[in-house]
Amino acid sequence: MLIRACFLFFLLQITFSVDAQEIFNPPIKPNNAFKAGEKLSFQLKYGFISAGIATLKLSEVASFGKTVFYSSAIVQTTGLADDIYGVKDIYESWFDQETNLPYKQISNVKEGRYTKYNEVVYDRTDNSIHSKLSGKHAVPPKILDLASTFYYIRRVDFSKVSEGDSLLLNMYFSDEIFPFRFVYKGKETIRTKFGKVNCIKINPIVEVGRMFKRNDDVTIWFTNDNNRLPVMVSLDIRIVGIVNLKLIDYENTANPVTFQK
Numbered sequence: 001m002l003i004r005a006c007f008l009f010f011l012l013q014i015t016f017s018v019d020a021q022e023i024f025n026p027p028i029k030p031n032n033a034f035k036a037g038e039k040l041s042f043q044l045k046y047g048f049i050s051a052g053i054a055t056l057k058l059s060e061v062a063s064f065g066k067t068v069f070y071s072s073a074i075v076q077t078t079g080l081a082d083d084i085y086g087v088k089d090i091y092e093s094w095f096d097q098e099t100n101l102p103y104k105q106i107s108n109v110k111e112g113r114y115t116k117y118n119e120v121v122y123d124r125t126d127n128s129i130h131s132k133l134s135g136k137h138a139v140p141p142k143i144l145d146l147a148s149t150f151y152y153i154r155r156v157d158f159s160k161v162s163e164g165d166s167l168l169l170n171m172y173f174s175d176e177i178f179p180f181r182f183v184y185k186g187k188e189t190i191r192t193k194f195g196k197v198n199c200i201k202i203n204p205i206v207e208v209g210r211m212f213k214r215n216d217d218v219t220i221w222f223t224n225d226n227n228r229l230p231v232m233v234s235l236d237i238r239i240v241g242i243v244n245l246k247l248i249d250y251e252n253t254a255n256p257v258t259f260q261k
Contacts, residue, residue, distance in 0.1 A: 025142045026167045028100065028155035033228045036060040036069070037252035040229070046243050052077045052087065054245070056150070061094070064103045068094050071147035086112045093147035100152045105145040107174070120145070120172060134175050144171045149180065154228035158184060158200055166205070181205045183216070190221055192231050193248060195259030198224040199231065213238050226255040 036059045044052040054075045061070045076088040092106040102122055109116040119132040122143070129143075130136050144152055149171045161167065163186040171178045185201040199221035206212045217236040223229045233245040250257065 023165055023167045027157045027160055029157045031155055032226050033154040035254040039251040041249040042245050043248045044245050063094055069097055070094050091146050093145050095148040100148050102145040102148045129172055131175055140170045144169055146173050187224055195261045197259050200224050227253050227257055
């Protein structure tokens with residue numbers, strides 16, 4: 001469960017608000033952040049121990065009467081963690097190139113002996129979804145899924161957001177509505193395996209309890225350029241300590257990426 005929680009870093013359910021301006025469905029810019037053919041690979045590490053790999057691929061397909069983005073994300077454990085947990089989750093999404101709103105999502109979860117498969121189709125005419133497992137449900141307008149949330153954040157116009165603002169997105173995941181809040185923390189230069197890079201920094205607001213001591217125990221860094229590549233996620237987990245999810249490879253980005261040695 002810990003492995004999966006670390007990979008799905010932005011699926012942290014919120015039960016409270018923050019004392020800051022709150023922006024619902026923050027404005028996005030015309031897409032210049034990603035394109036078909038992009039491939040990103042991440043490694044989950046605890047100290048010197050590598051526990052898993054996540055790979056995200058983006059392509060274009062003709063579907064739903066138009067050309068849409070198709071995203072596939074594969075999350076799997078490696079090494080000893082694979083022997084113990086045996087996680088291999090596959091998430092697929094078809095979403096609009098202009099609005100980033102999803103048309104359909106498929107989740108195919110395998111974690112040890114546990115398996116779960118579901119398909120969800122979005123109907124924007126009446127703000128509803130149809131789940132293969134649970135039927136039809138009303139959902140908030142502009143609701144996203146797992147993959148489209150990831151790409152939506154990369155298109156957020158942070159020039160219209162002030163440091164300290166709290167932003168809210170709604171997503172449908174695991175047959176539930178997940179409100180996802182995060183606080184914009186400004187800019188910071190960090191070191192990666194590719195070199196130093198200036199980043200946009202955000203803190204998802206997590207629930208204090210069994211997993212986290214503070215509501216800002218998760219930090220995500222996106223490159224402060226047109227690509228908005230997620231280069232690192234740091235989780236300060238109760239008892240376990242610091243766990244990092246780091247970008248280890250990238251291909252076919254929409255714009256050149258500049259790292260300083």
